Amino acid sequence: MEVSSLPISASQRGKLISAGYTSISSLFSVSPSHLAQDLKISENEALEILRVASRRSGVDKIDQGRSRLIVNGAQRSLDMLNEEESSIxxxxxxxxxxxxxxxxxxxxxxxxxxxxxxxxxxxxxxxxRIQLAVNVQIPSDCGGVEGKAIYIDTEGSFMVERALQIAEACAEDIKEYNSLQTKDSHACQVNKEPKDFLDNIFLFRVCSYTEQIAVVNYLEKFISEHKDIKVVIVDSITFHFRQDFEDMALRTRLLGGLAFKLMKLAKKFSLAVVLLNQVATKYSEGSFQLTLALGDSWSHASTNRIILYWNGDERYAYIDKSPYMRSASAPYAVTRKGIRNSASSKYKRVKLM
Structure with a gap:
């Protein structure tokens, strides 16, 4: 739920959004004094905002100026297991x-x-090079998800010609699959043309971090109106937040809000959210090392984290973080058709150094 829905003055709503409090949930753990400092208002006014937010969100009460979230209901662990086993x-x-x-x-x-x-x-x-935006559309009869894609381009580097090239390769793969399964009753009955893939990729071009926040806030409504969205790709999550910021506390709050909303979308609509990140240099143990951008706090914003690196002349992908997958690396190749198997068929379960 967004702060724009709160029954408070337009000035107060504007101050909340400018300070990075874009969702009501972002107010749950902040104190009146902290909020008053961020919004440059009195503590009494901040306390009243928190009370209004608690009533709107169903929080039962605020004690001594701090919000206390009362959660009703629970999910059975067996249901969670069944959901994981049925995930695609x-x-x-x-x-x-x-x-x-x-x-x-x-x-x-x-x-x-x-x-x-x-x-x-x-x-x-x-x-x-939108491999996943194309692959998400592979028909279910062919073992695919048969969904659609949302692509958020923050850097202005989307190339429809390359998207068409990847789509052509995927259409060829589907036809090849059909030819191999002609005698099988389970053969894929859907033939997709390359332009059919492009028709199912919804592109949002954003030019600032405020536009990026606005698009993410709009996604729930858009996905509700456009069925079968199964992947949201943000390329890159980093760009505007590295370019336009000097206030690191504000940046952390805004990014935290984005991460929360994207996780909520993934759960609510059973879709994959894929965030592309840039690299940065980090000084550790007496030397400079490459790491993903946005700092240590951002590393907790995703469920899984994959780092791509070179091993000699070969590309490797390494699972840096996952709650259930073991740390492992695997070789891959970048070809005219997109991502494909490397000439090396073996993969390693080793820690990336």
Whole structure:
């Protein structure tokens, strides 16, 4: 629920949004004094805002100026297990990579992908090489998800020509699958043309962090109106938040709000959220090392984290973080058709150094 729905003055709503409090949930753990400082208002006025937010969201009461969330109901762990066992994945078109990912990019989860320039993260995650945005449309008869894609382009590097090239390769793969299964009653009965893939990719071009926040806030309504969305790709989550910010506290709050909303979307609509990230340099143990951008606090914003790196002349993907998958790395290749198996058929269960 957004703060724009609160029955408070327009000035107060504007101050909340400007300070990074875009959702009512972002107010649950803040004190009146802290909120008053951020909004440059009195503590009494801040306390009243918190009380209004608590009533609107169903929080039963605020004690001593701090919000206390009373949660009603619970989910059975058996239901959670059944949900996990029935979850679906989007293939990466690289069987080695799919193997270590437990079948591919999982729906209902947020997956972050990052790596150095030229490593192929744009191939795997989106940008001008939208492998997952195409693969999510593979028909269910062919073992696919048969969904649609939302692509949020923050860097202006979407290339429809490359998207068409990937779509052509996927259409060829489906036809090849059909030819191999002609004698099987389970053969895929759907033939997709390359332009059919492009018709099911919804592109949002954003030019600032405020536009990025606005688009993410709009996604729930858009997905509700456009059925079968099964992947949301943000390429990149990082760009505007590295370019336009000096206030790190504000940036942390805004990013935290975005992460919460994207996780909520993944769960509510059973879709995959894929975040492309850039790399940064981090000083650790007497040397500089490459790490994903946005700092340590952001590393908790995703369910899974995949780092792409070079091993000699070969590209590798490494599972850096996952609640249920073991740390592992697998080779992959970037070809004219997109992501494919590497010439090396073996993958390693080793820690990336």
């Amino acid at each position: 994945c989007i293939t990466t078109s690289c069987s080695n990579l799919d193997d270590i990912l437990g079948g591919g990019i999982s729906c209902k989860e947020v997956t972050e992908i990052g790596g150095v320039p030229g490593i192929g993260k744009t191939q795997l995650g989106g940008k001008c």
